Amino acid sequence: MNIALIAHDQKKDDLIEFVIAYQPIFKEHSLYATGTTGKRVSEATGLDVHRFQSGPLGGDQQIGAMVAQNLLDLIIFFRDPLTAQPHEPDVSALLRLSDVYKVPLATNMGTAEVLLRGLSENHLDWRLGNKPGGGDGR
Numbered sequence: 174m175n176i177a178l179i180a181h182d183q184k185k186d187d188l189i190e191f192v193i194a195y196q197p198i199f200k201e202h203s204l205y206a207t208g209t210t211g212k213r214v215s216e217a218t219g220l221d222v223h224r225f226q227s228g229p230l231g232g233d234q235q236i237g238a239m240v241a242q243n244l245l246d247l248i249i250f251f252r253d254p255l256t257a258q259p260h261e262p263d264v265s266a267l268l269r270l271s272d273v274y275k276v277p278l279a280t281n282m283g284t285a286e287v288l289l290r291g292l293s294e295n296h297l298d299w300r301l302g303n304k305p306g307g308g309d310g311r
């Protein structure tokens with residue numbers, strides 16, 4: 174599966190803790206991330222992470238472009254609900270596209286735990302049969 178990891182600055186430590194806790198699961202999958210998140214995760218875990226631009230420079234939109242091609246199967250996005258983000262429209266657009274393409278997305282650790290356990294028990298395998306032939310791949 175292709176998994177995206179994103180965290181706002183105040184949540185990056187939480188995400189790293191989470192990835193370390195579930196590293197045996199994450200290492201079985203392909204990881205993508207916004208720039209700084211990906212750097213922090215790969216430094217902390219040694220996992221191979223494909224890094225896009227930093228969020229404020231378009232990283233959320235690059236991940237959104239993957240969603241629009243139905244190339245992402247799971248998104249872990251630890252948002253900071255207490256800090257205004259200059260690129261809030263990009264964040265909203267990514268959440269909207271995830272709903273359009275029915276991509277499971279966790280915005281906090283509680284939901285992320287449930288999704289990772291579901292992933293490890295093959296409950297997300299329906300994603301594998303949900304790939305587009307092109308065009309409207311919903």
Ligand SMILES: O=C(CO)COP(=O)(O)O
Binds near residue numbers: 179206210226228264
């Ligand atoms: O801002 C972000 C998501 O909206 C995250 O970007 P970074 O991983 O580059 O900090």
